Amino acid sequence: MVLTVSRRSFLVGGAALAATWPLPAFAQGKPVKIGLLTVKTGPLAQGGIQMEQGIVRFLKDRNYTLAGRKAELVVGDTGGNPAGTKTKIQELVERDNVDLIVGPLAAFELLAITDYAAQAKMPILSLAAAEDMTQRKPNPYFVRASATSSQFMHPMADYAAKELKFKRVITISEDFAFGHEQMAGFQRVFEDAGGRVVKKLWPPLVTPDYTPYIAQLSGVDAVVQGFAGSNPLKFMKQYKDAGLKLPVLGGAPACDEALLKSFGDEAIGVISCSAYAGDLDTPSNKRLIEGMVRDHGNIPGLYAAGLYINGMVAEAALEKTGGRTDDKEALIKALRAVSLTDTPRGPFRFDHFGNVIGNFYIRRCEKKGDKLVNTTIKTYKDVSQFWTYDEKWFLAQPVYSRDYPPLRS
């Protein structure tokens, strides 16, 4: 008896969604499954755990219900290596039958699974910044609401050249693709605006001591650093200990909000550009920050906010498909058509590659009371991954790399 009643209420609920009527009501009763690929072990774990916090925070805010369907999160720990990521995505797709995937964190993880995901027609909403994922080797099932590696460095370079009037800089960043792409993006825009990158330094990803590199930082107007993970902490500490006074500019992870509690006074004055700004005054950002402080005692940075935003993108798309996820073509179309105004990163939409067009924030790190905060000093609106360049021209150039654009002698 009880069973039939609940069955009936199911049917009534299903009937309300006229668009989904041909579908058996049972399918709508199934929860929508979101797979999270993240790194919970190894050197990248800090960012990976924040990613999980972000998406969990989002689902809690929605009471685990998206577009009228129950939502379920399945987490896969990739261990931060490509082969592990491949196995985990297979697990999520083939065993857990997830409807879409958020993550992974690192570019090399994403590149290892992109072909598989396209074959499986599995929508992926990732933070990984690899340029070519939405440029020269696009994946039709890919959506990126955060940024490409260079997308935040383009405005940073514009600001450095035009507002700060810097002429000569040295760049320093980790010797891997994310670092290369960031610094190359900075170089192109900075040099097109009349500036000059005089030297590019590439310490390895795991460097105990930046002293030999810091010793080479002189004779310029500013230092541009593109460190990620916990490396900005190490670098800035040693930078200050060496007594350097040159202004420091940085990318999104270089002065991320989540790092601020670990920085000392050495971070004061660092100017960085990010897709996320902690002081952005939108209702969803406030809710996110409140929730994160309540749950984890720390303000969110790009990783947590990025996953929260990915959750919002998924929700908006599900609302458009009436909660349906079985038609992957329709789902990815809906995902890419998402355009939101109230998000923790402000308004944004997607270009035809599935990459975000949105606001980027230039922030200065300041001390307020006894706490460090990033204060937004300029907002670049509607920034595309191609900056102000023509898309065709941009794509005809080689992808940003360690040696491209080359140093001018």
Added chain:
Amino acid sequence: MKRLALAAAVVVLAAAPLWVGGTYYVNVASQILVYAIFALGINVLVGYAGLVTLGHAGLFGIAAYAAARVMNGGAGHVTVAVVALAVTLAAAAVFAALALRGTGLGFVMITVALGQIVWGVAYRWISLTNGDNGVSVTGRPRPLGLSLASPAAFYWATLVVFLVTVAAMAVFVASPFGVSLRGTRDQPRRMNALGYHVWMIRFLAFLFSGLWSGVAGLLYLYYNQFVSPQAVALTASAEALLMVISGGTGTLLGPIVGAALVVVIKNVASAYIERWNFVLGAIFVLIVVFMPDGLVPGTVRFWRWLTAARRPAAPAAVAPAGD
């Protein structure tokens, strides 16, 4: 009796896609076989030659990278396999010529250095290896016109290669060459005095070991359709060495058991236990403490001890057949 057990094992393995429950587990099984081939290759050096190597992921990766480059150049799959294995053999010859200048710790250190050089090339020679973004390939081979695109088909193909590997190992171990190799492990000076060319025996064993590492690397590429510097990193070499040691060096079954253990914990247990690294570490510690010679010899010993302990109490229960 032994043959019957072997045949039963093959049947059970061949039927795996039918009983493991789901494509995900079929893929895990494929990975176990790939790593088992790799571990068997390393075992030739570690187990039978007494030379501990920490650079074999380099050879594994060279095969994968070479295959990926040739495949992206548009070559057919036969060419891909031949070129990849030839390049791996050549690299193994260079590795061996350099590493065999030392034994013991010296040998280990040289293999570490060589592995790191391969890693450096994979990471930094961007025009060749695409740096840390890695190289992607599309398509698996179609031997005899059979598609390997589905997980089960790929598993069976890997199983065939695996069985060939095991057979090759069995023949190798039993052969006079295998015996002389073990001789160089236990009594290199005496072997030398008996007129054996110790260096050449070790060199050939290195090539043989490198060849199977290359085969595993090739399968790895076909399985993942992607290779990046992580595949050739020192941790990959160490992990493979741990498979051999935890399973039991110098046995045929040991590396296979070790590969299964590591792959299962890495992939399956990590879905349920957040601190799976800890579990893996704890298991290694337990193995080292209770079965220092590895799981397979340890279990055999344990079994003998068990049956010996039971014998006086219940003599009738013990089968008279000898071991």
